[in-house]
Amino acid sequence: MSEIESVLKETRVFPPPPGFSELARIGSEEEYHDLYRQSIEEPDLFWGRVARELPWIEDFHTVLDWSDKPFARWFLGGKLNASAICLDQHLTNGRADKTAIRWEGEPGDLQTFTYAELHQSVCRFANALKARGVKKGDRVAIYMPMIPELTMAVLACARIGAAHSVVFGGFSAQALRDRIEDGGCTAVITADGGWRRGKVLELKKEVDAGIEGLDDVHTVMVVQRTENEVAWRDGRDVWYHEAIEGVSDECAPEPMDSEDLLFLLYTSGSTGKPKGIVHTTGGYMVGAYLSSRYVFDLREDDVYWCTADVGWITGHSYIVYGPLANGATIVMYEGAPTTPHPGRFWELCEKHGVTVFYTAPTAIRTFMRLGEEHPARHDLSSLRLLGTVGEAINPEAWMWYRRVIGGDRCPIVDTWWQTETGGIMLTPLPGVTPTKPGSATWPFFGVDVAILDENGVEEGPNQGGLLCIRKPWPSMLRGIWGDEQRFKDVYWSDVEGCYFAGDGARRDEDGYFWIMGRVDDVINVSGHRLSTMEVESALVSHEKVCESAVVARPDEITGQAICAFITVGQEVEVDDSLRTELAEHVAKEIGKLARPSEMRFTDALPKTRSGKIMRRLLRDVAAGIESAGDTSTIEDYSVLAKLRGHED
Ligand code: WT7
Secondary structure, three states: OOOEEOOOOOOOOEOOOHHHHHHOOOOOHHHHHHHHHHHHHOHHHHHHHHHOOOOOOEOOOEEEEEEEOOEEEEEEOOEEOHHHHHHHHHHHOOOOOOEEEEEEOOOOOEEEEEHHHHHHHHHHHHHHHHHOOOOOOOEEEEEOOOOHHHHHHHHHHHHHOOEEEEOOOOOOHHHHHHHHHHHOOOEEEEEOOEEEOOEEEOHHHHHHHHOOOOOOOOEEEEEOOOOOOOOOOOOOEEEHHHHOOOOOOOOOOOOEEOOOEEEEEEEOOOOOOOEEEEEEHHHHHHHHHHHHHHHOOOOOOOEEEEOOOOOOHHHHHHHHHHHHHOOOEEEEEOOOOOOOOOOHHHHHHHHHOOOEEEEOHHHHHHHHHHOOHHHHOOOOOOOOEEEEEOOOOOHHHHHHHHHHHOOOOOOEEEEEOOOOOOOOOEOOOOOOOOEOOOOOEOEOOOOOEEEEOOOOOEOOOOOEEEEEEOOOOOOOOOEEOOOHHHHHHHHHOOOOOOEEEEEEEEEOOOOOEEEEEEHHHEEEEOOEEEEHHHHHHHHHOOOOEEEEEEEEEEEOOOEEEEEEEEEEOOOOOOOHHHHHHHHHHHHHHOOHHHOOOEEEEOOOOOEEOOOOEOHHHHHHHHHOOOOOOOOOOEOOHHHHHHHHOOOO
16 A cells, blocks of 8 residues: 555646635635644644634533543543534624525525524424423434424434434435344334435335334434325334424523534444444534535635535534534535536526535536536626535536636635544645645644555655545544444554544645545556546546546456546447547556546446445446445446446
């Protein structure tokens, strides 16, 4: 792993627009460097000050205890409540009548909530849960569409000290069941259905199937959204609108210890069952609050839209907790990005006057493919800042995002982080960092990051290695639910004393970080280690290619050979001359070494429901073997069947 060869060269640099820096919360490199230095050298001072910007019920006496490595504890002795931080403080700081949520359903229905209204709804929700016997220390599964009640459910759990375990509404009954069982959830909050691509996603039905025989689940609370028929079990099932009838709209927030569990969120590893990532209250809230404030440069009049689903960590940290802790106005949208038309996202930006927009590279590449005419139909001049998260963004997509969506005027923050890190770790600060397309640039405050080899030795400039974090940070995971050993093995055993969660990266001569993909996505061709991401990036930079996934296939001569799965534009002819053209293009971009030995053209790539390409499956397809591993998260099985050469 020590020498992943880096071949991607990117020389464009975009300083923040001067007007932007002048108004930004942090507006100069000097200020960033001073704060960063303090956050690393005097963490108690830095984090103590930041944490006290939030309202605590009881002040903490110790910022960090790192004596029981790898288990860090933050803000010891402190008591707080995450829902009070997101809501109650704004009732008395002038934001009571400010809009908290602007929500739009897929069919176009609208709802808005001020902070006062959201507070009231959350209190009633919390009281309804209490009335059903849900209490501090319980775990509650939430399986819902992107409707306001999802955000309310999350905050209602936090308010009464019950931990939430949000399961993305696109997961199957079986995936839901596994998570409910593993987390020991005793209640489920769901909806009759939700709108997705013009159809009703029948969530209650999935819940019924998923919890069949799980006697520990005493309550299923159901929000009415789509009014489709649902089966009902008396005693267990309760309508949300009935449960909140007549309950008080006051509910005192439960004082939580800083290290009390706030939520579990499941994420898949390369093998085995999903891991319940543990996040606790104090550190997580401080991290979400601070990163939202500075990365998205949140100002009082911003309209902030993160297009993720609350079912992912991005939604937890950057739809719910971070922005609301800052008193921001957020946009929430229920449906698919292209329903009912390919310009839906841009229509929403225009209609709601979105100023800060945060989305995923996979979405951006989809929009590139759909064509510029769709964003061109909408006035996007309200936008001032763009962000991306979830995977590396190839420079071509970055440039398109900047030009077509950002009008060459908005800085782009490419944010690297993970479910485990709780908050953004590598990112530009929009008023400070000169950005390079494809680089997540610099560490955020308190993040002591380095590129190391297996022995913990730091790699030199442009040498690929393991992306490691050497010091604890407030929003870090506190463990894997119920499996201490796995926590140590997965995250703390590759490099002595460091957190490592699987990404390879390099740092260039200017100190910029470039994520090279997961280390198991590394290809070794004739003794040369190549990042699959860089080969993909080269392919996608060809005008005829829309998306590509590159994996290794065993090869007798070269050790591993490069197999590329490629989707091309609708009008492009797939023939031998295209193959030659693309091979030459990769040779030109990277070198002959990186030319794929096999190219498979396909209409679509197999993806998880969060949009990540399932390379593990593609590796099996490339090697000609049937996948034995877990495919429960794949979005569209027919894609896989087609790639294997037989239709389902
Ligand atoms: C993995 C974490 C963090 C919220 C969404 C995903 C990849 C994430 C970037 C980025 C390159 C990225 C990494 C990471 N990743 N952001 N800006 N550049 N890669 O959360 O499901 O926990 O996945 O996503 O490989 O390890 P997640």
